[in-house]
Amino acid sequence: MxxxxxxxxxxxxxxxxxxxxxxxxxxxxxxxxxxxxxxxxxxxxxxxxxxxxxxxxxxxxxxxxxxxxxxxxxxxxxxxxxxxxxxxxxxxxxxxxxxxxxxxxxxxxxxxxxxxxxxxxxxxxxxxxxxxxxxxxxxxxxxxxxxxxxxxxxxxxxGLLLNSNSMVDKKEKIIGVNWGTTYNRLYGGNELAVEDALASACKKLIQQGYKIAIYLVWGSDKASCQRLFDKINDPEHVVFDEKLYKEQELMTILSRYTMTINFKLHANILSLAAGVPCVALGYRFKVFDLAYSLGLEECVVSPDSLTLEKDVLSRIAYIETNYDDILSQYKENENxxxxxxxxxxxxxxx
The missing domain is CATH 3.40.50 (Rossmann fold)
Known part of the structure; x- marks a missing residue:
């Protein structure tokens, strides 16, 4: 052996x-x-x-x-x-x-x-x-x-080998938002500024008719997610699920959403594997590397951008226009x- x-x-x-x-x-x-x-x-x-x-x-x-x-x-x-x-x-x-x-x-x-x-x-x-x-x-x-x-x-x-065991066919007009902390070790070095831009973008997305579901993939991200929830300050249209799920459980939940915005790297793969396009917050090199490996670099925003809120909203619009093409691109590279x-x-x- x-x-x-x-x-x-x-x-x-x-x-x-x-x-x-x-x-x-x-x-x-x-x-x-x-x-x-x-x-x-x-x-x-x-x-x-x-x-x-x-x-x-x-x-x-x-x-x-x-x-x-x-x-x-x-x-x-x-x-x-x-x-x-x-x-x-x-x-x-x-x-x-x-x-x-x-x-x-x-x-x-x-x-x-x-x-x-x-x-x-x-x-x-x-x-x-x-x-x-x-x-x-x-x-x-x-x-x-x-x-x-x-x-x-x-x-x-x-993570490309992940297959969702139970996906929900019917999408709801919900955008999943994965947030967290890297203890300011991110491009631009200002996590709170990114958080503020994300909160503002979420408020605009609510005005467009979306609901927001905040989720985490690491226990240490809980305080950051709670702070983002508080900054959006719209409990009628925003939920924060504090539970830390296993990958199959989370993919089932994500499969209900129209799209996601993700901070942590593998939240993007979990979303795409669940058949849900995503905006990736390119907080460090590895996120760009993943996006380019999948041919989805158009879906990344850089947190050191001076127009981050606008960048996030433009990527959301890009996903709305190119929804099926993005999923096909992911599937092609997965294969x-x-x-x-x-x-x-x-x-x-x-």
Whole structure:
């Protein structure tokens, strides 16, 4: 029996990271028998830096293309272990560099990664059995660091393998709003200004005949959501559901809505998987990377915009006009990436 270590930011109550682990676990159970592999997830209490007991180490979904995690993969490779990167993404690229990247200009990630970090990344990508990352912008960032383009595959976010078990056919004129906190670690560095713009946009959407349903995907987001509810100050047309749902429960709820506006990354995938287009608040690099991987960059707004309220409303109008095309675009990319995400399991790479 092979022993597999799955590394993810799990066990902290963040729905996005938890659902990525659930997808990996389900695929492992689907394609391997119990006597073929034993998977250990990196929950709190598991020393994932101690790779000695394992045959294979998998860097899983989430924005984990960081030196600390890649050092664990390097150590595992040095010990003769098999290493894989499965749907991992990148984050923390500065807005200035993102803007240059999107303009087709050369970028410099010297503030984010040292030369030593670059050597580490090159070494790991040269030695992995499978190197599948989330999106095209992360690929450009890795190339800028010096990783060989041929060694990088874009396989999409593992959340694309989510299928809603029970979707509601009849849509209601409700816009779901996912809000929360990143402790001001977002483009523009001013969460409260984003919150104010979002509250103003919601008031205008209510005037257009929509109801607003505020929801969360992480327990720590509760206070922010409550504050947004209070700022909109219209309990007749706004609800705040404080419950933290599992992914299938939440997708069933979201499937009733006309569309969503989402702060947290995987709230966007949960919405789209439930057949509901969304406006993504591109608070950091990873949101843009996901949107570009799906061809839905027109649905992203940047929180450092001086016209954020207007930007949100214009994206809502864009969704109203291009509703079916957006869902078709998502489905097309879902079908593109699914075989890549399943490949390591089908081919029994580990």
């Amino acid at each position: 092979k022993k597999v270590l799955y590394i993810g930011w799990i066990g902290f109550g963040n729905l996005g990271d938890e659902l990525l682990w659930h997808v990996f676990k389900e695929l492992s159970e689907q394609y391997y028998s119990e006597d073929e592999i034993e998977v250990t997830p990196s929950f709190p209490g598991v020393d994932f830096k101690n790779v000695e007991p394992y045959d294979t180490v998998v860097l899983g979904g989430g924005s984990l293309l960081l030196p600390g995690y890649l050092q664990v993969l390097q150590k595992a490779a040095d010990l003769g272990k098999d290493i894989l990167i499965w749907g991992s993404g990148m984050d923390w690229v500065e807005k200035e560099q993102l803007d240059k990247m999107l303009a087709g200009e050369n970028i410099s990630l010297g503030k984010l990664f040292t030369e030593k970090d670059g050597e580490l990344m090159k070494d790991v990508f040269n030695r992995v059995s499978f190197a599948g990352i989330r999106g095209p912008l992360a690929k450009k960032a890795l190339e800028a660091i010096g990783v060989d383009s041929e060694k990088i595959r874009i396989i999409g976010d593992p 593109l990436y699914k075989p890549y995400l399943i490949e390591p399991f089908q081919k029994k790479i580990f």
